[in-house]
Amino acid sequence: MSSLLDARPRGDIARPAAAEPLLSGRGLRKRYRSGSTILEVLRGVDLEVSPGEFVAVVGQSGSGKSTLLHLLGLLDAPDSGSVHLGGRRIDNLPVSARDTIRNREIGMVFQSYHLLPELDAVENVLAPLYVRHGVIEWLRRRAEARRKAVGLLERFGLGGRLHHRPRQLSGGEMQRVAIARALVAGPRLLLADEPTGNLDAESGAGILEALVELNRADGLSIVMVTHDPVVAARADTIVRLSAGCHAAHVSPRVHE
Amino acid sequence: MYKLLLCCRYLRTRWIALASVISVTLGVATMVVVNAVMAGFSHEMQSRIHGILSDLVFESHSLSGFQDPDWHMQEIRRAGGDSIAGMTPTVAVPAMLSFQVRGQWITRQVMFIGIDAATHASVSDFDEFLQHPSNRKQLTFELHEGGYDTGGSIDGVAGPLRPALEDAGWPHRRRRVEQERLWRDKQGGPVRPLDRQVDAVLAATSPARADDEPEATPAGDAPPADPFKAARPQEGHTMDPAREQFTGIVPGIGLASFRDGTGTDRFLVLPGDDVKVTFPTAGTPPKAVSDTFTVVDFYESKMSEYDSNFVFVPIDSLQRLRGMIEPESGVASVNSIQIKLAAGADLDEVRDRLRKAFPPELYAVSSWRDKQGPLLSAVDMEMAVLNILLFLIVAVAGFGILAIFFMIVVEKTRDIGILKAIGAGSSGIAGIFLGYGLALGLVGGGAGLALGLAITWNINRIRQAVEWCTGERVFDPSIYYFFDIPTIIDPFTISWIITGAVGIAVASSVLPAMRAARLHPVEALRHE
Numbered sequence: 001m002s003s004l005l006d007a008r009p010r011g012d013i014a015r016p017a018a019a020e021p022l023l024s025g026r027g028l029r030k031r032y033r034s035g036s037t038i039l040e041v042l043r044g045v046d047l048e049v050s051p052g053e054f055v056a057v058v059g060q061s062g063s064g065k066s067t068l069l070h071l072l073g074l075l076d077a078p079d080s081g082s083v084h085l086g087g088r089r090i091d092n093l094p095v096s097a098r099d100t101i102r103n104r105e106i107g108m109v110f111q112s113y114h115l116l117p118e119l120d121a122v123e124n125v126l127a128p129l130y131v132r133h134g135v136i137e138w139l140r141r142r143a144e145a146r147r148k149a150v151g152l153l154e155r156f157g158l159g160g161r162l163h164h165r166p167r168q169l170s171g172g173e174m175q176r177v178a179i180a181r182a183l184v185a186g187p188r189l190l191l192a193d194e195p196t197g198n199l200d201a202e203s204g205a206g207i208l209e210a211l212v213e214l215n216r217a218d219g220l221s222i223v224m225v226t227h228d229p230v231v232a233a234r235a236d237t238i239v240r241l242s243a244g245c246h247a248a249h250v251s252p253r254v255h256e
Numbered sequence: 257m258y259k260l261l262l263c264c265r266y267l268r269t270r271w272i273a274l275a276s277v278i279s280v281t282l283g284v285a286t287m288v289v290v291n292a293v294m295a296g297f298s299h300e301m302q303s304r305i306h307g308i309l310s311d312l313v314f315e316s317h318s319l320s321g322f323q324d325p326d327w328h329m330q331e332i333r334r335a336g337g338d339s340i341a342g343m344t345p346t347v348a349v350p351a352m353l354s355f356q357v358r359g360q361w362i363t364r365q366v367m368f369i370g371i372d373a374a375t376h377a378s379v380s381d382f383d384e385f386l387q388h389p390s391n392r393k394q395l396t397f398e399l400h401e402g403g404y405d406t407g408g409s410i411d412g413v414a415g416p417l418r419p420a421l422e423d424a425g426w427p428h429r430r431r432r433v434e435q436e437r438l439w440r441d442k443q444g445g446p447v448r449p450l451d452r453q454v455d456a457v458l459a460a461t462s463p464a465r466a467d468d469e470p471e472a473t474p475a476g477d478a479p480p481a482d483p484f485k486a487a488r489p490q491e492g493h494t495m496d497p498a499r500e501q502f503t504g505i506v507p508g509i510g511l512a513s514f515r516d517g518t519g520t521d522r523f524l525v526l527p528g529d530d531v532k533v534t535f536p537t538a539g540t541p542p543k544a545v546s547d548t549f550t551v552v553d554f555y556e557s558k559m560s561e562y563d564s565n566f567v568f569v570p571i572d573s574l575q576r577l578r579g580m581i582e583p584e585s586g587v588a589s590v591n592s593i594q595i596k597l598a599a600g601a602d603l604d605e606v607r608d609r610l611r612k613a614f615p616p617e618l619y620a621v622s623s624w625r626d627k628q629g630p631l632l633s634a635v636d637m638e639m640a641v642l643n644i645l646l647f648l649i650v651a652v653a654g655f656g657i658l659a660i661f662f663m664i665v666v667e668k669t670r671d672i673g674i675l676k677a678i679g680a681g682s683s684g685i686a687g688i689f690l691g692y693g694l695a696l697g698l699v700g701g702g703a704g705l706a707l708g709l710a711i712t713w714n715i716n717r718i719r720q721a722v723e724w725c726t727g728e729r730v731f732d733p734s735i736y737y738f739f740d741i742p743t744i745i746d747p748f749t750i751s752w753i754i755t756g757a758v759g760i761a762v763a764s765s766v767l768p769a770m771r772a773a774r775l776h777p778v779e780a781l782r783h784e
Contacts, residue, residue, distance in 0.1 A: 075677055075777045096681055103679020114674045114781065118265035128678045130258035181678070 020087055021048040022221050023072060023189055028081035030067050041067045043245050044081065049189070052219040054212070056226055056235035063241040065225040066193055072223060073108050073191045074098045086188070103132050107182025111194035113174040115166040121177050122162045125149040128185040145184075152180035156210060172203030179210060183220075190214070192224040196231055208234055258675065259684060263691040266664070267699070273692075276660040277700030279653035280757050284704025285711065287646045287753045288745075292712040294639045295749070296742030301559075302632065307381030308557045309624035310344075310594035312607055316619055319349055320538040321580060321591030328593060335613035339601035344375040345590035347574050351535035353511060353567055357524045364511055366567045368535050370574030370590075373397060379596035385557045386506065387421065387527075397504025397570050399528060399552045400425045420523045429528030429550075433498040502530060503573045505549035509556040510564030527551050533567065538578045538589065547577055650757050654764035657696065661689060661768035672772050673780025686773035693765025697758035705754060709745065716740050 030042040041064040049055050057065050070076040072083055074090060083091040090101055102108075115124045123130075129145045130138065138145075153162055156176040166174055175195060182190055192211065196204030212234050214220045224235065232238050266273070314332060316322045325345040333340050351368035354361055373395045377383040383392050387404045390396075404421040423431075512525040525531060529551050536542030549569060556563055571590070575581050580589040597606055603623045610621040625632060665672070672685055711718065719730050719741060731741055 070778050073677070075781070099676075099679045099681045101679075102677065108677050110677075110781065114670065114677070116262075116671050116674060118262065118269055123261070127258065127675075130261060131675065131678055131680045131684070135260060 021084075022051045022053075022086060023047075023049040023223070024084045025068070025072055025078075026082050026084070028068065028071055028078045028083070030064070030071060030076070030078055042071070042078070043243075045241065045245070047072070047223075047239060049221050049223055051188075052215070052221055053237060054215040054222045054224070054235045055237045055239060056224050056232035057239045057241060058226060058229065058232045059241035061227065063243060065227075065241055068241065069191050069193050069223065069225050073106055074102050075108075103128055104185055105188050107179075107185065107187040107190045109175070109178050109182050109190065109192040109195045111197040113166070113171070113178045113198075115174055115177055115181075117166050120163045120165050121153060121158060121169065122146065122149050124166065124177055125152060125180045125184050127181055132185065149180065149184055152183055153177065156180055170203070171199050172206055175199060175203070175207050176210065179207070179214075183214070188221060190220055190222045192222060194225055194227070196226065196228065204231070258680065259687045259691050262688050263695050266688075266692050267695050270664060273657075273660050273664060273696055274699070276656040277653070277696045277703075277761070279656055280650055280697065280700030280761060281704040281707060283646060283650035283653055284701050284753055284757045285708035286649065287643065288705060288708025288750060289711045289715070290642055290646060291639070291749045291753070292708075292743040292745050293715065293741060294635070294642065295744040295746055298632075298635045298639065299744050300742045301635065304557060304559055305628050305631075306624050307384065308559060308562050309627055310379035311597040311603060312595040312610065312621060312623055313592055313627065314595060314610060314614075314619060314621050315592035317617075319536065319542070319591060320540070321347060321589040322618070323582070323589045324587050325590040325593060331613065332593065332595065332610060335610050336595070336597075336606050339597050339606045340595060341598040341601075342375065342378040342596035344372050344379050344594050345571060346371050346376070346592050346594055347571055347578070347580065347590050348592060349535050349574075349578070351533050351567070353507060353531055353533050355512075355525045355529065355531040362524065364564075366507070366511060366533075367565050368533060368567050368569065368574070370571035371568050372571050376594070379594040382555075385555050387509075387554045387556065388425075388552075391553050395506070395553070397506070397552055399429065399501045399504065399550055402427055404527060404553075418521050418523075420521070420526060424527040426528060428526050429501070430498045432528065497530075501550035501552070502548045503550070503569060504552035505531060505533070506553045506555050506568040507531070507551060508563040508566045509554040510560055511567065512551070512554060525551055527553055533569075535574075535578065538580045545577060547573075647756060650760055653700075654760040657693065657761055658764040658767060661693065661765050662771070664692075665689065665768045665772045668772070669775060669780045669783040672775050673777050673783065676775075676777035677781065682773040685775075686769040689765050689769035689772050690762060693762045693769070694758060696765075697761025700761065701754045701757040704757065705750065712743050712745060715743060 025045060025047040028042050028045045028047075029040075032039045032041060045064070045068055047055070047057075047068070057068060059065050067076070071078050071081075071091070074083070077091055081091075082089050085101065085105060090098065093101070116127060119127065126145055126149050129141070129149075133141060150159075150162060153159060153176075156179065158173060158176055158180070161169060161173060164173075166177070169177065175198075179190075179195075190211070195211065196207050199207060208231055211222055211224065215222050215236075222235075224231075226232050314328070322328065329343045329345070332343060347370035349368050351366050352363050353366045353368075354363040356362070371382075377395070383395060386392050386395060388400050389403065389405060390400065402423055402425045404424045507525070509521075513521045513523045516522050530548050531551060532546055532548050534544050534546040537545055555566055555568060572588075575588045575590070581587070595610075597603065603625065607621050607623050607626075614621070675685060675688075676682075722730050
């Protein structure tokens with residue numbers, strides 16, 4: 001099954017400590033203006049993710065976890081500080097280059113799934129490839145891409161729901177479709193924003209297991225935002241944000 | 257790829273947007289129908305006018321005309337070269353047409369046109385507008401023994417019947433003469449005014465007529481044999497109106513008839529009746545002379561302007577009566593030459609060449625378009641104004657699309673955020689909505705085109721259905737020149753309409769598309 005992700009350059013499973021970080025954020029600051037008040041969300045956060053590392057970002061609501069993830073995922077630009085991916089600074093690239101990085105190197109999973117309601121499960125998984133390819137290119141690669149998407153859905157136990165629309169799926173199913181979508185383009189990094197936040201305990205546990213499995217078996221680097229300490233405990237590293245500041249960096253690895 | 261896919265999906269799932277293009281559909285359908293009908297109307301009218309008038313008219317400014325039409329025709333042929341396909345001389349003068357209905361004289365102002373029967377039909381569709389089948393083949397100015405077309409057909413489509421024409425011609429003439437004889441016998445024999453006048457005219461013109469006759473060959477390529485000789489009253493001969501006719505005359509049908517409330521034609525004069533025409537002589541100052549003619553046929557072009565104005569006679573008779581033939585040399589004058597151009601010749605170019613070849617102080621050269629300029633340009637103007645007004649309807653539809661697109665962009669804000677999160681660029685997002693606008697425009701325009709063509713092809717059936725439902729005539733052939741609503745579907749006009757409609761749909765999706773493209777991904781994702 002892991003062969004589905006072979007296109008992705010595999011991080012070194014041994015994770016040497018001295019290895020260059022896959023992703024790093026340095027001195028990230030972000031403030032939002034809301035009317036006359038300025039809301040300082042991030043006040044200089046540093047974060048490093050080694051290849052194959054599973055990082056959980058925890059903190060209270062409003063501590064800037066999601067904003068940090070948006071900055072790392074290039075959905076937003078920091079006011080100051082920088083984001084590096086594979087040693088290359090990416091936050092100041094031209095818009096189209098950032099679009100390409102989002103499309104090819106970073107997969108994102110959201111709390112409320114964010115599937116396109118007009119598309120069925122397979123099409124939602126294929127969406128990043130639709131975005132990447134023009135019509136002619138798509139027609140040439142369609143069969144291969146479809147196989148890959150169906151394979152991912154089957155891996156997540158959705159083999160019987162390939163052509164269901166999002167509203168015909170349960171929350172856990174939708175989140176698994178979203179994870180498949182994040183993986184279809186073969187990214188190096190998965191950013192997950194409260195992936196279990198909207199799910200009941202059982203579904204949430206299923207999603208979490210899927211992420212852990214991806215990290216362990218495929219060596220996928222994951223940054224997951226969560227407020228649930230139980231969920232965070234499954235990660236290699238826990239980064240605690242408090243009021244926009246990097247408060248603590250714990251490496252429990254209790255499960256090994 | 258995602259742009260195409262999402263456009264298709266939105267098209268299938270957003271019915272509200274389809275509602276907004278219904279106005280585009282209706283606008284396009286209306287424009288297609290209106291343009292087809294207007295073009296058909298304009299074309300029919302032009303071809304009819306063109307059928308009445310020759311391509312080019314070469315005329316003198318003077319009513320007296322110019323001498324020697326043969327020499328002029330040679331010069332025209334030299335100047336026009338191969339573009340000239342045919343020519344015929346005519347003499348046209350204003351005149352008064354008088355006829356008697358139930359003892360009362362009716363006089364009408366007419367354009368009295370002397371034509372060369374042999375060649376006139378070669379420059380226009382003149383023959384097609386006559387009522388007797390044999391005259392349609394070749395006009396002879398001789399009264400026929402009945403057989404006039406009672407169908408009143410236009411372009412092969414039968415109109416209302418005209419039973420009055422059934423026994424027109426010699427039978428009508430004989431009956432009338434018989435009635436007059438009975439009436440005269442009853443009254444104790446006073447000679448009726450018409451007959452007295454006829455005698456006077458005969459007395460006045462007979463000597464000249466005798467002199468002129470050998471030279472009175474029709475100008476142009478007409479055969480030298482005079483077809484009217486047999487019918488013409490000879491000197492010293494007492495005419496028997498039951499067996500002989502005066503010089504033939506073909507008045508426009510509008511002069512001889514009127515249409516009553518039920519739409520049937522009522523005739524004041526029939527072929528076989530005698531009429532009097534008063535017209536100016538060619539000398540200076542002109543003197544009015546009169547002569548009696550026998551109606552041998554009617555001219556019906558369905559253009560009331562011409563049908564109630566034109567009266568045709570043989571050109572040699574008119575030349576003789578007006579004194580347009582020089583007694584010594586026998587050279588005749590005419591005041592215009594009708595010119596038919598070869599197929600494919602450039603009307604305006606030949607006209608300009610002829611204008612250059614002849615002194616403009618003496619001659620005017622004009623095309624049939626010049627002659628009907630105001631009418632044709634009025635129709636064109638009407639079409640242009642209608643098109644502008646109808647296009648405004650489509651433009652209004654554009655604002656509907658604009659509003660609905662803004663709604664859709666708001667509704668789709670989160671989806672736009674998702675697309676941006678998975679790497680779609682702003683131009684791609686804009687492309688979705690522009691493509692969606694294009695698709696809606698194509699759907700709306702296509703549906704409008706289909707609807708418009710369906711209406712156009714069945715417009716006469718629709719008219720009949722409406723007439724059947726309401727019991728009123730929607731399209732009155734006595735007002736228009738046709739029995740059926742004519743339509744022409746011009747592919748150029750249609751592509752222009754569709755392009756315009758699609759362009760408006762795309763243009764009105766530009767603003768919403770730009771708004772969608774500018775959405776910030778994070779804010780879009782947070783949108784509830």
